[in-house]
Amino acid sequence: MKTEADTAPGVAGFNLAGFNTLSIPAIAERFIEVTTPEQLREELASLQASGLQPALILGGGSNVVLTQSRYPVVLHLQMKGIRFRGDGNVTVAAGENWHGFVERTLEHKCYGLENLALIPGSCGAAPIQNIGAYGVEIGEFVTAVRAMHRQSGESRSFSADECRFAYRDSYFKGPEGRQWIILSLDLQLRTQARLNLAYPELAAAWAAQSDWLNESELQITDEAQRLARVVAALRRYKLPDPAVTPNSGSFFKNPIVDAQRFEDLQMRWPGIVGYPLAGGQVKLAAGWLIDRAGHKGSVSGGVGLHHRQALVLVNPGRCRGAAVLDFASRIQQDIARHFAVNLEIEPDQY
Numbered sequence: 106m107k108t109e110a111d112t113a114p115g116v117a118g119f120n121l122a123g124f125n126t127l128s129i130p131a132i133a134e135r136f137i138e139v140t141t142p143e144q145l146r147e148e149l150a151s152l153q154a155s156g157l158q159p160a161l162i163l164g165g166g167s168n169v170v171l172t173q174s175r176y177p178v179v180l181h182l183q184m185k186g187i188r189f190r191g192d193g194n195v196t197v198a199a200g201e202n203w204h205g206f207v208e209r210t211l212e213h214k215c216y217g218l219e220n221l222a223l224i225p226g227s228c229g230a231a232p233i234q235n236i237g238a239y240g241v242e243i244g245e246f247v248t249a250v251r252a253m254h255r256q257s258g259e260s261r262s263f264s265a266d267e268c269r270f271a272y273r274d275s276y277f278k279g280p281e282g283r284q285w286i287i288l289s290l291d292l293q294l295r296t297q298a299r300l301n302l303a304y305p306e307l308a309a310a311w312a313a314q315s316d317w318l319n320e321s322e323l324q325i326t327d328e329a330q331r332l333a334r335v336v337a338a339l340r341r342y343k344l345p346d347p348a349v350t351p352n353s354g355s356f357f358k359n360p361i362v363d364a365q366r367f368e369d370l371q372m373r374w375p376g377i378v379g380y381p382l383a384g385g386q387v388k389l390a391a392g393w394l395i396d397r398a399g400h401k402g403s404v405s406g407g408v409g410l411h412h413r414q415a416l417v418l419v420n421p422g423r424c425r426g427a428a429v430l431d432f433a434s435r436i437q438q439d440i441a442r443h444f445a446v447n448l449e450i451e452p453d454q455y
Contacts, residue, residue: 121179125166126225127420127429128351133161133179140183140200142288146258152178159255161455162286164199167226167353168234170454172426182229184288189213193294194248199229199287203236204337211330215294217246219333220301223340225347225354229287233277234451235270239336240303244270246292252277252285260288272388273358273451298329310339317342343414352411356418356433357391358449370444391440391448392416398443400436408432430454 118132125131139145152158160178163169184200193215197206203226207218220241224231235244247270250263263285269276276282302308310317314331317338325331345352362370362379367387370377374397378390395401395415402412407422408429420429430450437448 118175119179121163121166121171121176122423124163124179124181125169125171125353126347126351127170127353127418128347128423129171129420129426129429130423131171131173131426132175133177134175135178136181137178138181138183140185142184142253142260145180145182145184145253145286145288146260148180149253149255149258153256164227164230165202165225167347168230168452169353170426170429170450170452172430172454174425182227182286184229186289189215193296195292195294196289197228197292198289199227201228202226203228203231207333210294211327211333214296214327216296216298216329217241217294218243219329220307220336222333223337228290232268232270232275232287232290233453234273235275237273238340239307240301242270242272243292244268244275246294247290248293249291250277251288251290253288255284255286262291272361278453298327300328300332302332307336307339310335344417345411345419350411351420351423352417353452355416355451357395357416357436358451359391360389360394360446360448361386362389362446363387370446374444389446394440394444394446394448395436398439400439405432405435410436426454 118134119136121131121133122128137148139148152160157178160180161176162180162182164182182200184198186198187201187206187209188196195210195215204223206228207222210218220239221236224236224238231243232247232250235242247265247268250268252263253260267276277285302311314335317335322334364385364387367379378393379387382388392415400410401415403410406428407424409419411417411419418433433450440446440448
């Protein structure tokens with residue numbers, strides 16, 4: 106199915122500012138909404154035959170930095186559908202909204218994703234960066250990812266092992282994986298709730314539920330549903346609404362260092378925040394590093410960092426991708442200078 110935007114004159118194009126949460130202005134000369142795998146295969150074959158590959162693939166646009174001013178073709182994935190198959194087994198199409206999906210799983214008494222409530226974006230994007238929050242990652246629950254190859258149109262399933270999930274990473278972020286377009290996910294959720302309150306901040310918010318929930322939400326008897334509401338309220342408090350202040354959530358990954366390096370950093374910076382990981386590694390809190398370096402809340406040329414969460418880069422000036430990446434580069438350089446630690450950018454750049 107082609108949209109009106111697809112038939113618009115190329116010179117006029119289609120503004121993508123409303124299709125990425127950073128509100129970066131860019132033009133799609135052709136913008137095509139894709140609603141089925143069959144249509145996707147047809148569009149890819151047609152584009153390949155006309156020499157217009159590769160197309161930019163967009164879902165919710167919540168984890169991308171658009172680096173070009175114009176894109177010849179944009180395919181907007183809108184495949185829908187959620188199927189509950191019993192015993193916590195669920196299949197969800199790539200175009201479903203992630204938070205809406207989390208709510209649906211809880212309604213069907215399928216548990217595990219409540220800590221991931223209110224993460225923006227589509228379900229198809231979730232496994233690409235192995236989204237996570239408050240001690241939970243989607244990779245813990247994915248059993249298979251179905252995807253289509255950009256060039257051949259082949260469809261296949263990737264097992265959880267083949268997805269190579271890691272911290273904010275997966276097979277689909279690498280050069281080979283980028284050739285595959287995610288169609289749907291299979292997840293194995295729990296049939297009994299098991300609350301994860303390992304993060305002190307979330308545990309404190311849970312203990313003070315009356316401060317975070319309204320009166321009607323406090324009447325919810327399902328504890329997992331209540332936890333999802335607390336997580337959502339906590340995120341709303343800490344993070345800006347992309348509809349009001351353009352942002353893509355956490356912009357920098359939390360760096361991982363070995364135990365000896367962490368001890369060295371503690372000697373110089375006694376208050377440094379770190380979380381022990383398996384294998385003697387420690388995950389540093391990038392937000393603490395940025396805040397300690399004096400950048401929290403700073404703004405330059407229409408791009409800045411949020412005043413409540415230093416990890417969140419905001420784009421109130423609706424600047425182009427180059428300006429966003431230039432600002433991020435300056436933050437990276439300063440953190441390297443202060444702490445000799447490298448910050449990696451989390452969103453994909455296209």
